[in-house]
Amino acid sequence: MTGSGSPWWSPDRHVDRRPALLLRNRILSAFRAWFAERDFVEVEAACLQVSPGNEAHLSAFATEAVGASGARTPLFLHTSPEFACKKLLAAGEPRLFSVARVFRNRERGPLHHPEFTMLEWYRTGAPYTALMADCAALLARAAETAGVRRLVFRNRETDPFAEPERLTLAEAFDRFAGIDLLASVSADGETDRDGLADAVAGAGLRVAPDDTWADLFSRVLVARIEPHLGLGRPTILCEYPVSEAALARPAPHDPRVAERFELYACGVELANAFGELTDPDEQRRRFEAEMTEKQRIYGERYPVDEDFLAALAVMPEASGIALGFDRLAMLACGASRIEDVIWTPVAETRP
Numbered sequence: 001m002t003g004s005g006s007p008w009w010s011p012d013r014h015v016d017r018r019p020a021l022l023l024r025n026r027i028l029s030a031f032r033a034w035f036a037e038r039d040f041v042e043v044e045a046a047c048l049q050v051s052p053g054n055e056a057h058l059s060a061f062a063t064e065a066v067g068a069s070g071a072r073t074p075l076f077l078h079t080s081p082e083f084a085c086k087k088l089l090a091a092g093e094p095r096l097f098s099v100a101r102v103f104r105n106r107e108r109g110p111l112h113h114p115e116f117t118m119l120e121w122y123r124t125g126a127p128y129t130a131l132m133a134d135c136a137a138l139l140a141r142a143a144e145t146a147g148v149r150r151l152v153f154r155n156r157e158t159d160p161f162a163e164p165e166r167l168t169l170a171e172a173f174d175r176f177a178g179i180d181l182l183a184s185v186s187a188d189g190e191t192d193r194d195g196l197a198d199a200v201a202g203a204g205l206r207v208a209p210d211d212t213w214a215d216l217f218s219r220v221l222v223a224r225i226e227p228h229l230g231l232g233r234p235t236i237l238c239e240y241p242v243s244e245a246a247l248a249r250p251a252p253h254d255p256r257v258a259e260r261f262e263l264y265a266c267g268v269e270l271a272n273a274f275g276e277l278t279d280p281d282e283q284r285r286r287f288e289a290e291m292t293e294k295q296r297i298y299g300e301r302y303p304v305d306e307d308f309l310a311a312l313a314v315m316p317e318a319s320g321i322a323l324g325f326d327r328l329a330m331l332a333c334g335a336s337r338i339e340d341v342i343w344t345p346v347a348e349t350r351p
Helices: 011-037 082-091 129-146 169-177 193-202 213-228 280-298 306-312 325-333
Strands: 061-066 072-077 095-103 115-124 151-153 156-158 165-168 235-238 254-258 260-265 268-275 318-324
Touching: 011 095, 011 129, 011 325, 082 095, 082 115, 082 306, 082 318, 115 129, 115 325, 129 151, 129 260, 129 268, 129 318, 129 325, 151 325, 165 169, 169 213, 169 235, 193 213, 268 325, 280 306, 318 325
Parallel strands: 165 235
Antiparallel strands: 061 072, 095 115, 115 318, 151 156, 235 260, 260 268, 268 318
16 A cells, blocks of 8 residues: 555556656656766666665665575675676776666655665766766756656755755754854864764754764754755755765865765755765775664674675776655655655555
């Protein structure tokens, strides 16, 4: 079932859903044409991986492969095609994109679905600012295809043809919360939990004794900043603290921040981009730190993809981005739930 009433496959429900689903198809075709016009190669990443990713708050679906001898090998459904795409960059592909079905556990709601479509693309030898221009072009292409002048979600609107606003995290924390974010980040990337806690409490937000610096950062971002992003025109929120960018390289002008940005429209996060980290030793250190945090919070950890770290050693400088395609289709349709633009939603189980 999707929401209340008839199941998604009942004819009366399907006739209502069908226009949005057909528009989704047209937008995806338009995007494929856009990438083809720019000499991107479309690739397909295997869904089964030895590691689903190594970010503390990503939860995966686990399975196993059974060999002819009966031997069992743990595997996971990928949370992103990122590792596979970067291996292809290491193999020599200069410019690629992937339209991937990806899987994330513990995620369900108006903007989340356990299985969804992620559009990822990568450019070797290009700065991550090139991806900002890509985002602006794709928002306009989606709106043109949909025949709309505005993207809409919950009475919030964005002009998809407007030049996106670029806003650093430091600027956003100061503007919307009155917090000097980088005062709690040292030159080596270490964070001052107590310093940020004092600032967060001073801004009138809750601080719990066991909150980490990352917990406090996320609380301010969700409560005070995200509701203001992508209103009227798209917002590119950039220069995340290095501790919040596990796969991104540090920014050359300030070692406290990383080459990471997120794209917002109508208060909704649509995409997450990196100037890619290519140092395998530093990447291993970050993965291990993330898995230590995951063990602390969730009591589990995921293996590291050693093949991926080996590929990083020969991967060229690149920038890459992941865009939640269903979310963008939803905004183009003016839909209220992500399931409205998914052809066959996964049934929600209830106790």
